[in-house]
Amino acid sequence: MKSYRTLADFTPEQIERFTEIHLQVQAQNLALKEKREVKRVVATDEEMDAYHAFREILTAREALEGN
Amino acid sequence: MSSTPIIGRVAPGEQVRAFRERKLELKARNYPVTETKKFIKEYYQKIIDKVKESVDKNTVLGKVPSGSGMNKIVHLLAAQIAKDFGATVVPDGVIRKRHTLEAKHNLTIAKRNVDPISYRVDGEALKAEVKGKKVIILDDLIGSGESAVKLKKEMERVGVGTEGLLNLITVEKRYPSENDLKRVCDKLMNITGSREIERGTLDLQLTSVFGEYTRQKLNRFEREIRTPEQIMKAKAVLAQASAIEGKSEKLSVHPVKSISQSKNLSQRI
Numbered sequence: 001m002k003s004y005r006t007l008a009d010f011t012p013e014q015i016e017r018f019t020e021i022h023l024q025v026q027a028q029n030l031a032l033k034e035k036r037e038v039k040r041v042v043a044t045d046e047e048m049d050a051y052h053a054f055r056e057i058l059t060a061r062e063a064l065e066g067n
Numbered sequence: 068m069s070s071t072p073i074i075g076r077v078a079p080g081e082q083v084r085a086f087r088e089r090k091l092e093l094k095a096r097n098y099p100v101t102e103t104k105k106f107i108k109e110y111y112q113k114i115i116d117k118v119k120e121s122v123d124k125n126t127v128l129g130k131v132p133s134g135s136g137m138n139k140i141v142h143l144l145a146a147q148i149a150k151d152f153g154a155t156v157v158p159d160g161v162i163r164k165r166h167t168l169e170a171k172h173n174l175t176i177a178k179r180n181v182d183p184i185s186y187r188v189d190g191e192a193l194k195a196e197v198k199g200k201k202v203i204i205l206d207d208l209i210g211s212g213e214s215a216v217k218l219k220k221e222m223e224r225v226g227v228g229t230e231g232l233l234n235l236i237t238v239e240k241r242y243p244s245e246n247d248l249k250r251v252c253d254k255l256m257n258i259t260g261s262r263e264i265e266r267g268t269l270d271l272q273l274t275s276v277f278g279e280y281t282r283q284k285l286n287r288f289e290r291e292i293r294t295p296e297q298i299m300k301a302k303a304v305l306a307q308a309s310a311i312e313g314k315s316e317k318l319s320v321h322p323v324k325s326i327s328q329s330k331n332l333s334q335r336i
Contacts, residue, residue, distance in 0.1 A: 001189055004160040022136065029135060048166030049187065055136030057159040063139035064146055066100045 002046075004053035007061065018051045071219060073209065074121045075234040076113050083238040086110070086208060090140065098139040107144050110235040115151075121231055124153035127197050129222065129229070131206040131214050132164040132186060140207040144235065148205070155200070161192045162218065186218050190225030201230045209237040211283070241282045251289050255301065 004010070010018070024041045031037065043051070078086075093103055111118075122128075128148060130141045145156045165185035202222065204215050215232045222229055243251075280288070292301045 001187060003189060003192060005158055006160075009160075025136065043166075045166055049163070052132065052136065052163040052166060052187075053160040056132055056163055059133060059137060059139055060142040060159040063098070063100060063103070063142040 002049065004050065004057065007054070007057055010050065010054055014050060015054070017047065018054050021047065021051050022055070071229060072121075072231045073234070073237050074114070074117050074203065074231045075209070075237050076110070076117075077237045077239050079239050083208065083210065083236055086236050090207070093140075094135065094137060097137060100139065100143070103139050104143055107140060107147065107235070111144065111147065114235060118148060118152065118233065121233070122148055122152040122154050122203065124155075125200045126152070126154040127157060127200045127202045128154050128205045128233070129157045129162055129193075129202055129218070130159075131204060131218055132162055134164065134184075134214075136164075138207070140235075141205060144207065145205055148233075154203075155196070157193060157196055161189045161196065162222075163187050184214050184217050186221045188218075188221050188225050188227075190227070193222065193225060193227050197227055202227055203231045203233050204229050206232070206234045207236075209234045211238075211281075243280060243282050243285045247282060247285055251285060254289060254292060255298075 007015075021041060021043055028041060041048075089106060093099070093106060096102075128145050130145050133141065142159075148154055149156050163186065165187040204218055204222075206215055209215055209232060212232075215234075219229050219232070288301070291297050
């Protein structure tokens with residue numbers, strides 16, 4: 001599996017794409033909570049894997065740096 | 068699950084609900100760090116003695132990845148424990164949520180409800196981090212335990228064993244009573260209308276297979292048994308669970324026709 005350790009492992013294009021995916025995922029989670037049908041997140045497995053790694057790294061950084 | 072000790076405070080459902088509600092309030096505001104730290108401190112104080120007994124500089128903490136990709140509680144908690152007891156934390160990105168087609172693509176509510184929680188672990192990186200140290204899985208809350216158990220299994224799959232599940236709060240398990248088991252037994256007997264299963268044998272199986280289930284889990288199982296297909300799956304789950312428990316000698320239900328047929332249901336209960 002591909003290795004991701006820091007935010008520098010992601011390109012600006014990827015980060016832009018992850019922002020888009022994150023909004024879709026949030027909308028999807030909201031839809032589930034409200035028991036509405038789920039809109040499709042259109043992304044490849046590789047993109048989603050990188051997205052999840054990115055979110056973990058970003059959230060940890062935000063937490064530990066006090067953002 | 069039973070072989071992995073829980074390091075944390077076991078609390079009744081209403082206290083866990085209160086924890087969840089406060090967590091959701093924080094989540095709605097993207098976990099403001101100062102308030103999130105205050106929230107953690109309140110619960111951390113209640114478990115610190117247990118943490119002290121279990122965590123030291125030879126401990127590696129593996130954080131359960133956030134489902135929403137937003138949760139800062141686990142990161143802050145891990146950092147606090149590392150600071151207090153010298154533990155190390157698995158670097159971010161080594162353990163991550165697994166994207167599955169079932170989870171994220173083209174879903175209906177019904178399909179999403181059977182979505183398995185799944186994780187991806189960079190085995191080589193994790194092993195390099197662990198180097199003979201003991202590994203403890205860290206999460207803020209253990210409800211059904213599904214997340215922690217799934218991660219534990221995934222870590223085992225890549226060759227890393229875990230020695231505990233550390234969390235701020237764990238929902239108290241309510242085990243099914245004899246009446247609960249009897250009710251499930253009656254339902255199975257009524258639905259199947261089958262004489263292939265002796266009542267006494269089925270009773271015995273239900274106790275051996277479901278005796279350690281929580282009531283919630285048993286109720287979910289019970290609710291699923293409706294259609295002939297589900298009955299078949301229920302029987303397959305019984306067979307599968309019995310085999311896993313090493314109690315296959317007690318088995319007299321239909322043999323599992325197909326593992327894939329029973330997979331969905333077994334993942335759900």
